[in-house]
Amino acid sequence: MFETIEDAPAGWYPVASTQEVGTAPTLLPRFGTRLVAWRGPQGVVIGVDACPHRGASLALGRVRDGRLVCPFHAFAFDAHGACMHMPDVAAPAPGLRMRTFPCHEAGGLLWMWAGAGAPRGLPGFFEWLPADARTTLVAEDWEAPFDLVVENQLDHLHLHAVHPDTVGRGVVPTAPVKVLPEEDRVRVWFSDSTDARSAFAEYRFPALWGTKVGTTLALTIGFAPISATRTRLYLQGHRGFARAPGLAALVDQGIRRFHRKVLSQDRPIVESQVHAPRAADRLFRSDAAIRWFRERLTHAVKTPTSEDAAAAGAPRAHA
Ligand code: FES
Ligand SMILES: [Fe+2]
DSSP: OOSSGGGSOSEEEEEEEGGGOOSSOEEEEETTEEEEEEEETTEEEEEESSOTTTOOOGGGSEEETTEEEOTTTOOEEOTTSBEEEBTTTTBOOTTOBOOEEOEEEETTEEEEEESSSSOOSOOOOOTTSOTTOEEEEEEEEESSOHHHHHHHHHOGGGHHHHOTTTTTTTOOTTSOOEEEEOSSEEEEESSSOOSTTSOEEEEETTTEEEEEEETTEEEEEEEEEEETTEEEEEEEEEESSSOSTTHHHHHHHHHHHHHHHHHHHHHHHHHHOOOSSGGGOOOOGGGHHHHHHHHHHHTOOOOOOHHHHHHTTOOOOOO
């Protein structure tokens, strides 16, 4: 997956935290592609980091008067990617545009729409997070493909084995678990009951997972594909307690330390998974959510490539 941006199943992906993108252009390697993001007067803009004139990195440029200025010949691009200024003629360059993508900030993250079609709705966080929560963030890059990183979150049986002293403490592997898939999401209930007080994990295709630990505590992970073999995790803790100034910063620190420890327990295992193709895996009852995910991936809508179009006898799209 994610040799190129066209490989992405259509959907919203968290590609950065809001703090990562400022008013200077920022290079974001995502989906096996160099992207550039910058914060203009109307919000964040994200596009391919290659000037459509002669391919220079726009991340080396600067933002002036709300436009991204290429470092090579100073062509200037607006928030829609249109070239509004060529220095030698002091006029726009008709038809010259950098490729940009729909994006939206929500929940402390910058979301980008990738894949076929127009964005469907807006990226939304889970409605079951604690109200007025204070949020902590830990971001980490793993040397593992996007699908393996997602599958690790859908894999409840590893909790007791990998996290005996953290999030798997007291987890009994024989305890009942309910896996309830829907069209674009799957919920894993950690008990026989599915009432509002029970703990569960939920994954929303393609790039958001979370778990409700209690009414005042939840954890979410946004998955950002960097390349075919590398994925960034944005792990956020959401809590409805210890929010008072002074105390809050101390509790934030402790939570971040705890979350880093949890990730350090998962990471070497996930990076060690060697089955390729995944079909070599032997899946069991406990892997029901993973089975659902793989099925969902095969039905994911992809951007048709020019080869697909040619194979279907359709006219080739303009590059
Ligand atoms: S390469 Fe960007 S302006 Fe020429
Ligand atoms: Fe884990």
